[in-house]
Structures are given as structure tokens and as C-alpha cells.
Amino acid sequence: MATTISKPETLFGKRIRRQEDPRLITGTAVYLDDIKMPGMHHACIVRSPHAAAKIRAIDTAAAAGRPGVVAVFTAKDTGHLGAVPCAASLPGLRVPRHDLLARDRVYYVGHPVAVVVATDRYLARDAAEMVEVDYEPLPAVADPEKALAEGAPAVHPEWPGNVAFTFHQEGGNIEQAFSEAEVVVKQRITSQRLIPTALETRGVVADWRPGENSVTLFSSTQIPHLMRTLVAGILGMPENRLRVVTPEVGGGFGSKLNVYAEEALMAFISMRIQKPVKWVESRRENFTCTIHGRGHVDYFELAARRDGVMLGLKLKLIQDLGAYHQLLTPAIPTLSVLMMPGLYKFQNVSADIVGVFTNCVPTDAYRGAGRPEATHGIERMVDILAAELAMDPVEIRLKNFVGNDEFPYTTPTGLSYDSGNYAAPLRKALEQVDYPALRREQAQAREEGRLMGIGVSTYGEICAIGPSPSMPAGGWESATVKIEPTGKVTVLTGASPHGQGEETTFAQVVADELGVPMDDVLVVHGDTSVVQYGIGTFGSRGTAVGGAALFYALQDLKAKVKKFGAMLLDAPAVILSGGSCVDERTGKSVSFAEVAAAAYHAKRLPPATEPGLVSTHFWEPPNFTFPFGAHVVVSEVDRETGDIRIRRYVAVDDCGKIINPLLVDGQVHGGVAQGLGQALWEQAVYDENGQLITGELTDYALPKAHLMPWIESSHTETPSPVNPLGVKGVGEAGTIGCSPAVVNSVVDALSPLGVRHLDMPLTPEKIWKAIQGGQA
């Protein structure tokens, strides 16, 4: 027993380097493809080269006879298994059966048709070429608007017209808003298809252990527990006989928030061949077979008064779904509708979604998932309105923001915004760039014939997804905290971080709450046999929901620690301070390690207290959280070539309380990079026949380090009342805030030429043509 009390230093809010980085940057982390097992076989998937075709016959004999090949599987072998699941449901939703392997028809380029299994991956790849599939090509349709046109080829023959669902939502009185409007602006705005392109492609290792009657499935995924439930369902096996382990995940961005055919196929194959089997996706497969993001054609109409007060917004949203529904495909555009009013207080909205089948790989959640599309829409429309009214885009925003005294604020789409101070980040960003001076510089530039633009986006987003009623499989999160007998602390989180850095932020929270050194805390995740059930990491929920679960688990545990401390000190009550239990009357204390030892050795127990120091908490969030922020982009366009140069990128984000500013900046930077990707470079393009013509990294232009502008990132902090940490979530903010700021800036640059709108990506030729058109 000691009697010194050291004043604990809180780690909340400290810029602390990530605990996970040393292993990641020294190459000692274990990714999926690093897993090797004795007797492991390799699978290669035969995929359709056609976007639409009938399968007349499949001849696997030649492939099966190749050296090293142990088996070739087709739908004949897997037909009895369940289908690739879609968890989203909407009234009247048409759900095509999504077989693991195509039966008699293929629906997109890359559709899996057969699996070849061999003793090494080279032999598997060579043999895959020998599988003969007799196709009868059929007309395909790859563009959602063309798919809706009269006489378009039916993606699924049973549903001519290609409509998978329609969905209507409205709030307030849209008719009245438009009849009272003094001005209405309309614009068709697209959010192009994007390829998530995680650095690490997907991959699966399945290991059937006959003695244990169980399968261990290693998968590069964001959702180990949901995957366990769903894959067990596909295979018809008891869930507790399937263990899903998530090794290090090299990026997900939503593309690994899914269950694909390959997970179930590998588990099935391992059971059939009685050997472990590995499949690692190639980059070409990643581009053609892993979900794409976005794929919107939006028709907006915004009604306003001449003084700039917005009255109502109408949206017709055409969502390119692709050929099937993946896990959340049809739900993504409904998120866009929820967020369509942005930060503005007009109370009248009406939205109609048409979900359209195309002969393309399915779309699904990609960083931002529905919210970037919504934000891009409203933020472009506000600028278009400002231009129409010859108002300053900043002024019109300030005029329409939900006021600071209006929280919690109910939106016409039925959300309750938790807290906000929407003008604060905008004002901060404008101060940083000296907005009036910039406008003066712009006036001068215009006189010289230069095209300089200033673009603003004030975004809101919906995070901490989400309360369980809004989620197909629950929206809570879980945490277990174990104080080990030596006083070290182990956290098991049901969130499955894969780059977000919760091993660090959660350790900070634990260190603060228990007063232990951060190095004593280990955060474990991603193994369904080790970690209690959890939902996973997506929708900027890891810290805002998983962190709250952790916080409450810590409170329970602290109470128990204090009981043991009081017992050891013979005190009626103790406080926790500096890693010790302290008797405030005497100043005497017992260390954490002493308390832990006492709890496990259990020679004496406090009244009505069991041995051990473990606590588990499942936390159900009462609401989403609603971060917001302002991004300002200063750009200059080369009049001769259409090249865009981003001169300044200022991001002021408000994600509630900040646990670790270094990590928040990292999230903002990565998010902005992906937003810039959409704004300037990236587009997944299918040709008329459904062939992906941006099928390689040489055609699909990802943001690269040397193309990035300097990002000036800072914050305002408006705590969320939704969770005890006051945090909101920041994983997607950068992406959501970025694209409209960039496009607004470039359109502003071109506005003297009469340009009012441009769709993304803003390729130089597109800009050059707009300049030509404007000058003509």
C-alpha cells in the first residue's frame, strides 16, 4: 500500500500516435494473404466475360484433368446452398435470387460461374482457363436511365422494365412550398459510379476442422459477426460452428461491409475437399466483382423566395443498383433522402426513388453511402439558387441554417438533429481564407481573364449508425472490459476497426477512466470466438457507438474495482485515482494490480460480490449523431487546357468531442482524398455492352499523393448529447464535405462564361469544352 496520489493526466483530446501503426508500417502485421496453412489449397473463380448471356453448357472435364487440380465446382454442386443475402427491405422490393454460382444465366461481367481448386494458385489460374462455358450472349443494358426506357433489355427476364422498387417519402407540404415560391431552380445532377479500391483486395481462407465439426473462416471484412450469422445461414450450419476471424484489413470503405459469394463458397469447398482453401481477389476481380459505390442520377427542384429563403426541395432519384442486391444495396439511396435537406431549415420535401437493375456489378455502401450524393445535391442546388438570385453563396447559407437554439431539430425527413452550430465552422473557414480578400482577388483575376473560383460546401451527415429500429440486424454495439489478474486491461470490442484507429482511441478512454497507463491496455477485435457479438465498423459508428458501449462497460467495472479497493483498505468508500483506489479519509491507496490480484485470488470477497473483474455492455444508441462542417476550396482553371489547380483546401469539421486530433485529421485527409477522387478523377464506366472500360488502375484514376492539395484541417467542437463521450463520428465527413466544395469552386471559376453546373468527374476535357461552349 502506498500513500502517494499522482494527479492523473487525461488522454482524451491528446494527439497520440496510433498504437497499430508500428506493425503496419514495419510489415509485421498479418493480412489475409499472409495466412498459410498446412495442406492449404487455392481457388480460382471462372467468371462471365458477358454482361448478359444464357449458359448453354459448362464443360469442366479439361480443367479437372489439369495437374494439381483437385476439384471444379459449378452451380450443380452449390445449388442446394442459400443465396447471397440482402439485409435491406423495402415495401414491394423485388429481390432476385442471387445464387453463389450462376445457374443458367449470367447478369454482369465478372459473374461467378465455376470455381477451380488446385494445390497452388498458379495451377488453379491456368486450369480456370480450361473451363469451357458455352454462352449465348444476350442484349445488355448498363445505364440506369436507358434501362428504364421503353423496350430496354430486361436484366431479369421476370421483371421487364428493370424497376426493382420505387420509394416515396415526403414531409411538410411540398405543393404549397412550390406554389408560394418566387423562384424555382432545377438541375439534373449525377453522382457517378465509383470503385472503392481498398489497397488490399478481398480474400478468404476457409479451414474445415472435421474433428471439431467446425469451420474457421478468415475474411478481410468489416463485419465478422454479421458475416458469421449470414454465412452459417447460407451453408445451413449452426452459427456457433462457424468462427469468423478478421485479420488486418487493408481498407474497406464499405466494400467489405458485405457478404459475398466467395465466403460461403470457400467454407463449402473446404468442407468438400477436407482441406483449408484460400481465395484472394485479383485487382481486376476487385474492379468487376466487388461492389461499386454511388450510381445516382438525381433530378432536383428547389423552391425559394427571392430573398434567398428556401422553401422546399423535390428530388427524383434514379439509383443504379446493378444486377443484384448486395447486403444493403436498396437501402443506400434511402439514406440520401433522409439527408436531402442538409443543414437548412426548410420544412417541405418530396422524394421519389426508382431503384433500377442494370447488367453491372451491384452498387452498395461506399464511404459516405448515400450522404455524399445528398450533400452534393443540396450543396450544388444552393449554389445554383444563389447564382440565380445573384446572392453570395455564403450569405444564402447563413440565412437558411437551422439556428443554434433549435436543437434537437426535427427535419421534414423525420430525423432529429442532435446538436449543432452550423455557422461556426463556416465562419472559421472563411476567416482562415480571408473571404472578402479572396473575392477581391477574384474580381481582379476576372479582369485579367483568369478563371479563379471560390467554392463553399456546408455539409451535415448522419453518423453513429444507428439505433436498432433503423437497422436490419441491430444498430447497437458491444464492449467487454477485462482487468486481468496482473492489472492489465483487455478490451473486446464488437466494432471491427480496420484502419480507423480504435486500438488507440479506446485505449485512451480506458486509460482515462481507470487511471492505468495506455500501454497496459490491449484492444482486441475481429474474432467471433473471442469477442462477444458485435455489429461492426461502418457508418462512422465505431467510436460513437462502440466507444459508448466501452464507456458504460467501464463504469460497471469501476464500481466493482472500488468495492474490492474499499475491502482492501477497510474503507467505507474509495475513489479511483492515478491507477489506484484511494481512501480519501486517510490518503491510503492500493494499486490496480493489487486490486486485480485480490479479485482473482478471491481469498476475501466484498459483500454480494463475485470474483473476477470483467464487464460486458451492449449499448443501444437513442439516436444517430449529426456532425457537420464547412469546406472551402480555392481553385484556378487553365483557360487553354481546362486543367484545374486547387490552390487551397480548407476543411473545418465538427465531429463533436475529439478524443485524438491526430486520428481525426487522418480521417479527414483520407476522406477528402476520396472526395477529390470523385470530384476530379474517378469514374467507373461501362460501355453499351456492359463491359467495364475502366477495368484497370491504368484507366481508373485514383487520387494519388502527388495530385493532392495541401489540406488545412481544423475543427469546432459541439458535443453530441447522444452518447456519454460527446463524440459524433468522422470517418466519412471528409468525403461528404469535399465534392460539392470542389465543384462549386470550379463552377464559380467558370461562371463568367455562363456555366451553371458540371457533373463529376471534372476532367480537363469537360472543362475545356465548357469553356469553348461558354466562349462561343
Added chain:
Amino acid sequence: MIPQAFDYSAPQSLEEALGLLASGDRKILAGGMSLIPMMKLRLAAPAEVVDLGRIAGLDGITEAGGFVHIGAMATHHTVETSPAVRASCPLLAETASHIGDVQVRNMGTLGGSIAHADPAADYPAALLALEAEIRVVSAHSDRTVNAADFFLDAFTTALEPGEIVLEVRLPVEQSSEGYGYEKVAHPASGFAVVGVAVRITREHGRIIMARIGVTGMGPHAFRARAAERLLEEGAAPERAAAVVGEGEEANSDLYASADYRRHLARIHARRALAVALSRAS
């Protein structure tokens, strides 16, 4: 991303290599920066690759008789940083610095690049502007081809079966010369959407010699001879640049249409000329 099975040989001498290349379905492996991706995508599937990397002396850079000789196996990085190249034909060093990224420049070779003849490769523009001569040899021949006669079409050169590029010869730049290379890099591949290499000599304020090589715009790199002539006749650079690409076929793809490419070739010819003029003493 897994190539078909292939054999590999690493001859120790040029004779041995040429002997191997005289027959069979064999391909040279130099830096592998183009060949290996093509094999991984199964766009190329040679039965055997013949690695030139173990043959000593194929990557030398020497200066003699008013020419710089660069061995085919010299890497882009070597070309970029060679004191001889920088002093005697800086246009080529500058062009090399625009190729890919550091890793690619450390592996890729001059000979491999020109033999591959990607229509969007950088070197061809400079080699045309420099009036380079390319020495090609086989088991039973040894000849020299002018750069202007070497690049025939996309991925097609004057090389006959069994022939390899041995070295590239470039005239040493006169002190009165100016040069410039302007490139529009494709945001995904980094290759040239358009690249314009310019070399000029100015005497008493007049351009007396102009050479303009254009890559990326068409199916193969070409010399903008009409523009060269205009410059030598005393036309203003803007006027000369405006005819670059006239009468030449232009490529069109998702990123840049034929019209836009031609337009870019002209704008960047003008810009490269401005740089060259500023450098010409």
C-alpha cells in the same frame, strides 16, 4: 494477375542472347515494367523470356565523335541522372524524369521503352526531336535506324524478328540550343496523354533549326515537320504551334478525345517552345 507458365533464361553474353532470340517463341525481358504487366494480364504469353539483365556492358553511356551513345539497358533513372546525358543531351534527361515514378525509373530501360513503342510513352518524342539513331542487331545483322523511321504504329517498330535494340546514338547538343519537354500525364496511368519535345537553335535572335517530337496524340510518335518549317522560316511560335498535329491521326479515349488531344499538342508545343527559347542562348 497470374501469368501463364513460361521458361526463363539469363544469357551471359550478347551472342548467346541473340542466338536464343533467333528462333522460338521468346521475348526479351529488360526492366519488365511493360512486359510483366502484360504477361500478368495474359495479353502476352511468351514460351520463354530472355533476360538481358545479366549481360555486362549493355547499359553504358559514352560520348565519342560528337555523339552520346546510350546502351539499351540503361535505366530511365540512369538516363535522367547521367552527367554525360545531362550535359550533352539534356532534353533526353528531362524527358526521362517524366516517366512513371521512381520505382519504374529504377527498373525500366531506354531500349525496352522504345522497343515496346507504347503510343503514350515519353521517350519517342525526345528521340525524334533529337534525331536519334537506333542501333539494332540480330544474330546475323547489325544496322542503324533513324528514330523517324523506327516508330511505325502503336506497339509496332521497325524491329525485325530476332532483332534487339543495342544502343541509341544522340548528337551532342550545341551550346546555342534550347530544349523543352511538356507533358500532360494521364491521372491514372501517368503516361503521356500528350507529350511534346522541342529542340531549337537560335542565331542572331532567329530560329535556324527546330525539331518537334510529339507523343501520345496519335497511334505513334511523330515529328511536327510543318511546324518546324514555319519556325525555321521565321514564323512566330504561336503560329507554328497551331499547325502541330495537322494531318496526323489522333487517338481518342475516355479521358481525351481526338480533338482535345490535338488541341493539347498545340498548346503544349507552344509552351515547350517558350521554355526552349528561354534556354537558347
